[in-house]
Amino acid sequence: MSLAYFFYKGLLETGIGNIINKFKIHKRRDILFFEELISEYVKACRDNGFSDEMLKVGEEWGRLAAKTLIPSAILSRSVDKVYNDILSKVWKSIDLVRGLELKVKGDKVFLIVFGESGTRIIGENPIALGFHKGTIEAVLGKELKILKSIQTPEQSYYEFEITDKKIGEIKSKHKKEYFQLNKYYKKGFDVKQALKKRIITLKGNELFLRGKKLSPFENTYFHLFGIHSKGIELLVPVSEKFFEEMLVEESSEDEKLRFLKNLLQFMGWGEVKFLVEESKVTLLVEHPPYGFQKEKDNWLFLVKMTEGFLKAIYPKTRLSDYSFQQGRVTAKYLIR
Amino acid sequence: MKRHVTGIPALDKKIEGGFPEKTVILLSGNAGTGKTLLGLNFLLEGAKKGEKGCYISVNETEEELLRACEGIKPLRELKKYLGKKIALEYIPLGKVIDLEYFTNIFASYPKVDRLVIDNVNKLLIFAESKQEFRRRLTELVHYLKGRVGVSLLLCETLDHTIDTGNGEAFETDGVINLDFIEVEEKPRRMLTVYKMRYTAFEERVPYELVISKEGFKLKETHLI
Numbered sequence: 001m002s003l004a005y006f007f008y009k010g011l012l013e014t015g016i017g018n019i020i021n022k023f024k025i026h027k028r029r030d031i032l033f034f035e036e037l038i039s040e041y042v043k044a045c046r047d048n049g050f051s052d053e054m055l056k057v058g059e060e061w062g063r064l065a066a067k068t069l070i071p072s073a074i075l076s077r078s079v080d081k082v083y084n085d086i087l088s089k090v091w092k093s094i095d096l097v098r099g100l101e102l103k104v105k106g107d108k109v110f111l112i113v114f115g116e117s118g119t120r121i122i123g124e125n126p127i128a129l130g131f132h133k134g135t136i137e138a139v140l141g142k143e144l145k146i147l148k149s150i151q152t153p154e155q156s157y158y159e160f161e162i163t164d165k166k167i168g169e170i171k172s173k174h175k176k177e178y179f180q181l182n183k184y185y186k187k188g189f190d191v192k193q194a195l196k197k198r199i200i201t202l203k204g205n206e207l208f209l210r211g212k213k214l215s216p217f218e219n220t221y222f223h224l225f226g227i228h229s230k231g232i233e234l235l236v237p238v239s240e241k242f243f244e245e246m247l248v249e250e251s252s253e254d255e256k257l258r259f260l261k262n263l264l265q266f267m268g269w270g271e272v273k274f275l276v277e278e279s280k281v282t283l284l285v286e287h288p289p290y291g292f293q294k295e296k297d298n299w300l301f302l303v304k305m306t307e308g309f310l311k312a313i314y315p316k317t318r319l320s321d322y323s324f325q326q327g328r329v330t331a332k333y334l335i336r
Numbered sequence: 337m338k339r340h341v342t343g344i345p346a347l348d349k350k351i352e353g354g355f356p357e358k359t360v361i362l363l364s365g366n367a368g369t370g371k372t373l374l375g376l377n378f379l380l381e382g383a384k385k386g387e388k389g390c391y392i393s394v395n396e397t398e399e400e401l402l403r404a405c406e407g408i409k410p411l412r413e414l415k416k417y418l419g420k421k422i423a424l425e426y427i428p429l430g431k432v433i434d435l436e437y438f439t440n441i442f443a444s445y446p447k448v449d450r451l452v453i454d455n456v457n458k459l460l461i462f463a464e465s466k467q468e469f470r471r472r473l474t475e476l477v478h479y480l481k482g483r484v485g486v487s488l489l490l491c492e493t494l495d496h497t498i499d500t501g502n503g504e505a506f507e508t509d510g511v512i513n514l515d516f517i518e519v520e521e522k523p524r525r526m527l528t529v530y531k532m533r534y535t536a537f538e539e540r541v542p543y544e545l546v547i548s549k550e551g552f553k554l555k556e557t558h559l560i
Contacts, residue, residue: 275519275559276559
């Protein structure tokens, strides 16, 4: 099943700054994100000694996604059936993996993943390792010990040992609360309109915006980047370089900023506005996406990524202040 | 083309010098956004240039309007022109009035260069259907174009809309909307030109409008 199928069968419900994924076992709100950008950020963290932070992001995301997205009837099956029969199909449909095989022998889990998202760009990828560890832990209800991890762009090989230690309770928002927080719809120039106008293009199963590939990601992922944020400053130069490459058609600062606003909305970050003053730009986001986790949502990733994007427009940009309040993200940037 | 300055120099600059002659402009916005003050300021600006203006209010009495002017230093000057260049007319809506009733009253006035109707949706409140509202609105706009230099129709709107959904924005020659945005829980007033026939302008860019004791200032601060 392709992304095109999701769009044309109405399985991705879109509004301004909002993308609801109605398929894949469990309805949820997604972000369309650039695999290249996220991979470059993970690589920068990995190369600067923050691999453990990335591992935690992957692990917590895997646990939370498994707990909230996989129905308990499926979770109660054996881990090889869950992985080989169900998750492999779901993940392949959104190009998260190109294939996988999982085997359990005694207290060992052996996993081979082909063409894994992120890893296929940067090779060694602590997030992917953590993600599989967390997902399998959630299915088994027990903690795993990493025995081996060999990651190459083509395929990854993982070996885990199942310990006797039970995993703690995975706390998540109540389904009703999650949908209440993410309940928001405003008709307008959304990702579907962008597809119709060929601003975003579909090539086979893949979505592209100005040559950059977009993939659906669940929001909790970005919340976790904000929590495990020791390497977050590295996101600024990575985002700046990435966005610079996208600014090919706009000439004035306002045109570039308008493109950024539309881009953030297409991606699903909420209803975005920029207030432009002489020496300051304020990012105002209403109805930002909420994750599955129980703890208060954190949009630091969005704030720092935007800092990088703004640097591509105003080179002297630096974040001066930010706040997350009542369904609203505000971030102030000095630009002169 | 003759243009009528708006009373806000920075706005005039953005719309080629002011509102075009023989047009009807919709000035819409939520409660408290400053429509009345802008309307009064528009008349005052004309009066200073020797133009005759009339403010027809179905909301506030003359006394209430003058009281509103007291809070803004430049608007205090309006009193000086009252009865000479500016007329403030209050039409209470205690009984059903139709458009003919209104046009008859208005026809009895001397010809005016600037007219403000505060507000159009209340003036047409007795229309019994959407169709009737639209028909009356069309008649009103047509009548005003032939008779007044520039008419400003104030319009109460809700939820960041530019009109009430009864065709006000379609029927008029220009649409200016006033709205608030909240930045860290502090509301900031924004002015957006949505439409201005016969004029080149930057479409749909909300600029910050500051209304203080000192008067009106349209800043370069804008929203994208």
